[in-house]
Amino acid sequence: xxxxxxFAECDAEGKVASSALENLAKARELGDAEAVVLGPGASxxxxxxxxxxxxxxxxxxxxxxxxxxxxxxxxALWKLAEANQPDMIVFGMDYDSRDIAARVxxxxxxxxxxxATDILGADKxxxxxxxxxxxxxxxxxxxxxxxxxxxxxxxxxxxVGGSAETEQxxxxxxxNEKKAKRVERHEEEAAGVKLEDAKVVISGGRGLLEAGNFExxxxxxxxxxxxxxxxxxxxxxxxxxxxxMQVGQTGKTVKPDVxxxxxxxxASQHQVGMKESxxxxxxxxxxxxxxxxxxxxxxxxxxxxxxxxxxxELEKRKG
Amino acid sequence: MNIVVTVKQVPDPNVAPALDGDRLxxxxxxxxxxxxxxxxxxxxxxxxxxxxxxxxxxxxxxAQAMEAVRKALSMGAAKGILVSDDSLQGADSLTxxxxxxxxxxxxxxxxxxxxxxxxxGYTGVVPQMIAALLDVxxxxxxxxxxxxDGTVKINRQTEKGYDVVECPTPCVITVTAGVNEPRYPxxxxxxxxxxxxxxxxxxxxxxxxxxxxASQSVDGINDAPQRGAGEVVEDDGxxxxxxxxxxxxxxxx
Numbered sequence: 001x002x003x004x005x006x007f008a009e010c011d012a013e014g015k016v017a018s019s020a021l022e023n024l025a026k027a028r029e030l031g032d033a034e035a036v037v038l039g040p041g042a043s044x045x046x047x048x049x050x051x052x053x054x055x056x057x058x059x060x061x062x063x064x065x066x067x068x069x070x071x072x073x074x075x076a077l078w079k080l081a082e083a084n085q086p087d088m089i090v091f092g093m094d095y096d097s098r099d100i101a102a103r104v105x106x107x108x109x110x111x112x113x114x115x116a117t118d119i120l121g122a123d124k125x126x127x128x129x130x131x132x133x134x135x136x137x138x139x140x141x142x143x144x145x146x147x148x149x150x151x152x153x154x155x156x157x158x159x160v161g162g163s164a165e166t167e168q169x170x171x172x173x174x175x176n177e178k179k180a181k182r183v184e185r186h187e188e189e190a191a192g193v194k195l196e197d198a199k200v201v202i203s204g205g206r207g208l209l210e211a212g213n214f215e216x217x218x219x220x221x222x223x224x225x226x227x228x229x230x231x232x233x234x235x236x237x238x239x240x241x242x243x244x245m246q247v248g249q250t251g252k253t254v255k256p257d258v259x260x261x262x263x264x265x266x267a268s269q270h271q272v273g274m275k276e277s278x279x280x281x282x283x284x285x286x287x288x289x290x291x292x293x294x295x296x297x298x299x300x301x302x303x304x305x306x307x308x309x310x311x312x313e314l315e316k317r318k319g
Numbered sequence: 320m321n322i323v324v325t326v327k328q329v330p331d332p333n334v335a336p337a338l339d340g341d342r343l344x345x346x347x348x349x350x351x352x353x354x355x356x357x358x359x360x361x362x363x364x365x366x367x368x369x370x371x372x373x374x375x376x377x378x379x380x381x382a383q384a385m386e387a388v389r390k391a392l393s394m395g396a397a398k399g400i401l402v403s404d405d406s407l408q409g410a411d412s413l414t415x416x417x418x419x420x421x422x423x424x425x426x427x428x429x430x431x432x433x434x435x436x437x438x439x440g441y442t443g444v445v446p447q448m449i450a451a452l453l454d455v456x457x458x459x460x461x462x463x464x465x466x467x468d469g470t471v472k473i474n475r476q477t478e479k480g481y482d483v484v485e486c487p488t489p490c491v492i493t494v495t496a497g498v499n500e501p502r503y504p505x506x507x508x509x510x511x512x513x514x515x516x517x518x519x520x521x522x523x524x525x526x527x528x529x530x531x532x533a534s535q536s537v538d539g540i541n542d543a544p545q546r547g548a549g550e551v552v553e554d555d556g557x558x559x560x561x562x563x564x565x566x567x568x569x570x571x572x
Contacts, residue, residue, distance in 0.1 A: 017478075069475070069484055070447075071456060095460050095477055102412075102447030111411050111533035114442030128543060130336055135543045142533020149442070179456035179490070182475075184483035200571050224572055237497050243476065249441060250496075258569050260562070268336075275546070279569055281562055283554075293548045297565050301554025309559035314572065317563060 002031030002122035005086040005145065006054065007077065007101070009094050010037050012066075014044025018196075019092020021052050021157035023150055026119050027090055028053035028160070036080060036089075038073045038169065039065035050164030052157065058084075060169040064178065070096050071177040074103035079171045081108065081145050087122040088146045098149060105147045111140050112147040117154045122146065131268025131290075132275050152196075152253040153276070188242065195228045195245065201256045203230035203247055203274070207263015207284060207303045211240035216307040217262060223314035230254065232270050248273035263303035266291025283307070320372035320429040320488075324363040324396065325419055325446065326356040328380050328387035329439040336439075341537035342409055343439060345381070352387040355434030357394070357501035358494045363432045364395045365499065366466055372429070373397035377422050379407060379415055385517065393504035393512035400426055404522040411535050412440075416448030421525030424453065430471070431491045435460055450491035458486040459493045 004027040008020035020035065027033035035054040037045045042059040049057050058080055064072050077100060081089065089104065091097040093115075105112045118126040123140045125148050140146040195201060202217045202224075214229070221227045230247040231240070247254055249269040259277035264270060266282070266289055274280070275294055282295040283303050292298040299306055328350040330336060330343065337344040352360075363374040374396040378388050381403055388399040400422050407418065423431060431450075436443030450457040461473035462481055469488050474481045476495055504512070522529060552561065566572045 069457075069482075070459070074451075095475070098443055099447050099457070099459050102444035103451045105413055105444065106416060106448040106451035109413070109533060111413060111535050112442060112444050113535060114412070114440075114444060124538065132543055133545065134338075134540055136341075136540050137538035139536050139538045140533075141536070149444075176454070177456075180458055180484055180486040182482050183485055185477075186480040186482070188480035200566075224566070226571075233496070239497070243495075243497075244480075250436070258566060258571050279565075280546075281565060283558070283562075287551070287553075292551050294546050295551070296546075296549035297561065298549070298551035299554050299558040299561065300551060301558050306554055306558045306562075309556075310562055313559045313563040314566075317567070317572065 003086045004031050004033055005089045006033065006035045007089055007091045007097060008035045008037040008045060008049055009096060010041045010045035012040045014041040016045045016048045017092060017094055018157060019094055019152055022153065022155040023090045023092060024052040024054055025157055026155045030119060030122065036077055038076060046164055046166050050162055051159040053160050053162065054164045057164040057166050058169050059166055064173055067182060068178045069180040069182055070099035071103065071180060072173040074100040075173055075177045076169055076171040078104045078107045080169060086145045088148060091149045093149055093152060101147050101149050109143050110145060110147050111142050113138055113140055114149045116148045116150045119148055131271040153255055188244065193226055193228045195230055195252050196254055198226060198228035198256055200224050200227035200258045201230050201254050202227060202260040202262065203264060204235065204262045205232040205264035206234050209304065214241055219311045220307065223311060223318060232264055261291050262307060264291055265289045320370055321427050322363045322367055322372055322374045323423050323426060323428045323431045324359045324374055324376050325433040326376050326378045326387055326391050327353045327437050328384040329353045329437060332438050341540060350383055350386060352390040353434060353438050355436065355438055355496060358496055358498050359432045359434045360391045360394050360396060361499045361501040362464055362494050370466060375426050377419055379418050388517055389512050392515045393508040394502055395508060398515055399517040400520060401517055402520045406522060412442050412444050413448055414529055414532050416445045416452060417527050417529060418522065418525065420449045420452040421527035422520060425525060429489050433491065433493050435493045435495055446491050446493045455489050455491060456486050457491040458484050461492055461494050462498055464492060
């Protein structure tokens with residue numbers, strides 16, 4: 001049976017990154033699922049990983065894995081893989097994970113498949129191209145482990161019960177891998193419902209004309225419970241709203257019950273992050289905008305007129 | 320100091336992409352310097368201006384990728400290296416990283432700067448692989464960069480905000496979009512770029528072995544199940560009501 005490893009990030013309280021739990025759901029389907037979790041919180045994380053189907057968890061609570069960025073983890077993971085010979089290591093697209101996947105691959109001379117939306121076997125994965133209009137099956141060759149980085153929400157996380165056997169990781173990290181030092185942490189998490197968890201996401205693009213008009217989206221969001229506001233890369237790059245709000249290729253992937261795209265043309269890079277939404281509503285003045293091709297309801301009109309009217313309508317219906 | 324910036328020519332992202340067999344169609348599609356790399360070039364130029372030194376751009380790609388190298392030169396980079404080789408068609412990330420690392424080693428470096436990912440392939444692992452292959456540390460996903468006494472200090476993007484990371488040089492830095500405002504090439508810059516030296520190399524010139532390298536091959540390409548377009552209506556003043564009705568039906572309000 002194939003041995004599939006999932007690299008899991010966790011926080012100091014042992015909360016496991018959602019990407020790792022999603023990937024475990026797939027890994028246990030493909031073969032023997034095992035997980036590697038490194039840094040403070042790892043011991044607590046092991047229980048969650050076991051509940052999600054990891055038969056074995058390699059762990060270390062050593063702070064060297066968080067004091068220094070990525071490299072100690074990459075080194076330890078590479079050495080662990082050499083000793084235990086997994087067929088594949090699956091990573092999420094989280095920042096540290098991408099660094100670690102790359103360095104393990106370079107050290108081990110393994111190929112890396114990025115942006116995977118499915119894994120078909122221990123040497124085959126699937127990705128989507130052109131804004132998700134085509135799916136490509138890719139065969140991976142060369143030394144094991146094969147390295148696969150999956151897009152968020154490609155698989156549905158689910159606890160299946162069970163507990164993992166644990167093994168302490170005792171890899172000596174060379175000084176050479178302890179160069180990039182994490183000296184401060186800043187969290188700028190927005191209050192309210194998280195974008196990835198919201199039932200309704202209202203996103204804005206260039207069609208909002210200026211940063212101040214994002215207030216309209218906030219007002220729509222206020223009138224809909226369990227909703228959050230997102231944005232396109234163009235307006236994040238323009239500095240209108242923080243990166244944490246970005247939906248799309250280089251931002252978050254969301255799958256809400258309803259996605260409202262306001263003043264968004266629907267570039268493929270944006271669609272990648274939202275096209276799996278259950279229902280899509282689009283407002284755009286350009287009837288040719290690609291977003292209308294994937295919407296369930298499209299309103300061709302002036303976003304700056306429709307939004308204030310919508311706020312009024314929602315208030316009215318709330319009574 | 321010798322600052323190397325890696326750059327890539329990508330099909331114009333404003334043109335709808337197409338396939339040529341099982342690869343991205345590049346023939347007959349206008350190529351541009353990857354917009355993400357413009358941030359890398361700008362970062363290199365700013366560091367060179369503040370600390371002395373010059374920027375060398377290094378690229379891998381077919382002969383027409385020279386245009387992207389020239390664009391970087393017109394922004395102010397001093398010289399370029401372009402590695403072209405038929406054997407590199409369809410190269411995976413690791414092969415690309417081996418080639419770029421070989422070229423960078425040949426040119427010498429104090430600092431290597433790259434965009435976080437390319438706009439066409441967006442695997443986002445080549446810069447970290449270059450760091451591993453050259454055995455230097457890395458400061459990745461930089462939202463801002465400071466360089467003092469041989470130490471790079473960056474604000475590193477994270478899921479929840481950002482971390483401050485310090486890393487000694489030589490190292491690899493990857494820059495996010497928005498780290499700076501890339502300059503437009505001046506007319507003078509464009510004229511001068513034509514005279515700046517660009518070394519054209521093949522894999523054989525680099526002393527790297529790609530034999531038996533891991534690789535990927537396309538097994539099949541299929542159309543994804545598409546969601547059909549639903550109702551598209553002109554806003555006649557009732558657009559907002561239609562949206563509210565839709566939200567009611569979806570039971571989210």
